[in-house]
């Protein structure tokens with residue numbers, strides 16, 4: 001199949017006016033100017049008035065959360081407490097969240113799922129169920145979060161996470177077990193885990209806990225029979241989610257350990273954190289990618305909206321750099337850079353199209369102005385966006 005568009009943005013190479021992408025099954029086999037393919041006689045999709053680019057990689061989300069009105073924003077600890085007190089989510093929420101993700105351009109999703117947060121395994125409530133993501137077109141990686149400030153709760157969460165991991169892997173879905181954060185897992189269980197994708201230094205209150213074991217979050221951890229492993233624990237190893245309050249020494253260490261940082265612009269605004277240290281991270285060569293986080297701390301879960309918010313925060317940054325964060329950098333963070341994240345031969349055919357805005361000359365800037373995708377393909381299959389059936 002040949003896809004053509006007035007603009008093709010491979011991301012890994014310069015924009016192509018009147019470009020084309022040649023596919024075979026689920027893979028891209030060639031990318032170039034449309035004239036290069038004039039002898040091609042197979043199926044063709046002409047995306048007139050649209051820009052074609054790689055599908056967006058949402059490197060951090062929690063599909064289990066619906067929109068919760070009235071959650072406190074001025075204290076992270078109060079927000080956590082209020083969220084823990086909410087009723088368990090209804091399964092229908094997954095369908096709506098997935099619809100929003102797809103319309104907002106996500107083709108690959110890193111979905112975090114708290115194990116034992118709302119359904120502690122030691123109670124007689126039903127165990128948490130994984131979102132039925134294997135029934136959707138999304139390319140998905142699960143991070144199963146171990147939770148429990150008290151040792152027995154954390155141990156039960158770890159047992160349940162292993163069970164969930166087996167279920168997901170049997171369904172062909174990648175699933176990693178990781179601590180939710182360093183403050184939410186008892187140190188004796190934390191030391192058994194590899195923190196592959198972990199919330200870290202998201203809030204000022206977490207920073208107080210991490211640096212001195214004081215403040216409202218530290219008190220909350222103690223209330224829940226925890227001690228917390230502040231200050232003296234190795235930093236997360238692969239992905240740090242948020243990292244809003246990282247200090248220069250920690251950033252230097254992240255660079256040495258090749259750790260990626262996931263920034264969630266909507267969630268960052270929700271809490272009004274101090275400015276995200278994008279320049280400090282990127283000047284060190286640290287990979288920064290983007291995520292939506294969840295509707296518990298964001299008004300929408302659309303990667304296109306996250307890009308638009310990032311543009312407001314960094315008006316002087318090249319539009320291409322922002323789009324790269326939402327594509328190639330996300331793929332790199334998830335260690336999927338050989339499969340997705342750019343349009344190049346051999347990669348999976350995950351592509352989106354957004355409308356061309358004739359008033360803008362930079363095609364990357366047009367992507368930042370798009371509200372929804374106009375067309376989408378995942379793994380070589382065109383997605384019918386307004387009729388997502390689970």
Ligand SMILES: [Zn+2]
Nearest residue numbers: 062199241293
């Ligand atoms: Zn999160």
